[in-house]
Amino acid sequence: MTTRLYTHDIFLKHATPPGHPERADRLRAVLSVLNRDEFSGLQRLRAPRAPDEAVLLAHPASHLEALKAALPHTGLVRIDSDTVLSPDSIEAALHGVGAAIDAVDAVFAGLADNAFVCARPPGHHAEKTRAMGFCLFANAAIAARHAQANHGAERVAIVDWDVHHGNGTQDVVWDDPSILFCSTHQMPLYPGTGDKSETGANDDGHIVNAPLAAGDGAIEFREAFATRILPAIDAFKPDLILISAGFDAHHRDPLADINLTEDDFDWATGQLMDKAGKYCDARIVSLLEGGYDLHGLSASVAAHVMRLMKG
Numbered sequence: 001m002t003t004r005l006y007t008h009d010i011f012l013k014h015a016t017p018p019g020h021p022e023r024a025d026r027l028r029a030v031l032s033v034l035n036r037d038e039f040s041g042l043q044r045l046r047a048p049r050a051p052d053e054a055v056l057l058a059h060p061a062s063h064l065e066a067l068k069a070a071l072p073h074t075g076l077v078r079i080d081s082d083t084v085l086s087p088d089s090i091e092a093a094l095h096g097v098g099a100a101i102d103a104v105d106a107v108f109a110g111l112a113d114n115a116f117v118c119a120r121p122p123g124h125h126a127e128k129t130r131a132m133g134f135c136l137f138a139n140a141a142i143a144a145r146h147a148q149a150n151h152g153a154e155r156v157a158i159v160d161w162d163v164h165h166g167n168g169t170q171d172v173v174w175d176d177p178s179i180l181f182c183s184t185h186q187m188p189l190y191p192g193t194g195d196k197s198e199t200g201a202n203d204d205g206h207i208v209n210a211p212l213a214a215g216d217g218a219i220e221f222r223e224a225f226a227t228r229i230l231p232a233i234d235a236f237k238p239d240l241i242l243i244s245a246g247f248d249a250h251h252r253d254p255l256a257d258i259n260l261t262e263d264d265f266d267w268a269t270g271q272l273m274d275k276a277g278k279y280c281d282a283r284i285v286s287l288l289e290g291g292y293d294l295h296g297l298s299a300s301v302a303a304h305v306m307r308l309m310k311g
Helices: 009-013 024-034 061-070 089-109 139-151 167-173 218-236 262-279 294-310
Strands: 003-007 043-046 114-117 156-160 179-186 207-212 240-245 284-288
Touching: 003 024, 003 089, 003 294, 009 024, 009 089, 024 294, 089 114, 089 139, 089 240, 089 284, 114 294, 139 156, 139 167, 139 179, 139 240, 139 284, 156 167, 156 218, 167 179, 179 218, 207 218, 218 262, 240 262, 262 284, 262 294, 284 294
Parallel strands: 003 043, 003 114, 114 284, 156 179, 156 240, 179 207, 240 284
Antiparallel strands: none
């Protein structure tokens, strides 16, 4: 398998306050692991900057303009209690979008089988008109719409295994049955969405939520995949699979109470690779979302990316 890794120094320049869980050290820890010899086969690319127009695939122009207007020249500005802008935040976010859509281009062009986008800020909490939960732009939803607009993809599946529900992605695709959104997440937990009853604007089932309870671990996570997410992918038969790859369901993570290990992320990656091989010529693009314990994050990313590389 040919796996691309996208990252950029600009992602380290998105600043957050001392003690904030979404910090630059997260990326440093991940990249340190991915620089080991066993990952020498990765195709390493600098994340390109997306044009502003790419953001409009998921957000109105007013969302982007409001963020630009709020951007500080120095210091930090809080959008809400969790979400912060620093002078380089929008550039970092636009490079994250650029990496996501370039990775989509690469897997459709046959330049890579799959890709991992190692970027920050994350994206899955960003709703159509609201930045929140550390997130500015809905990167996975933008990537899905880019695949449809530029590569003739009729159906795109987004699988989100971050421990926090991807309310932003769900909001963007709520009335769009051409995009399947599947999520495992702890519930109740921030942001409070993700009930099984949330199935799409017309209750058509293109939204598939599989909430987990505090204390759940590998058995419950794998059962959620086996009974809800994988059958939904089989029924949908996507042309591309996107992963919102948060690793804060790891047992070490301080922001939640799910007890996964890196072996569980390896297993889930393999399951999605099997589906991608069956339905969409192995095309997978994975986007880093959460994960706040540096050891748990880096070990889980290593397992995830190694599985992408090995098939």
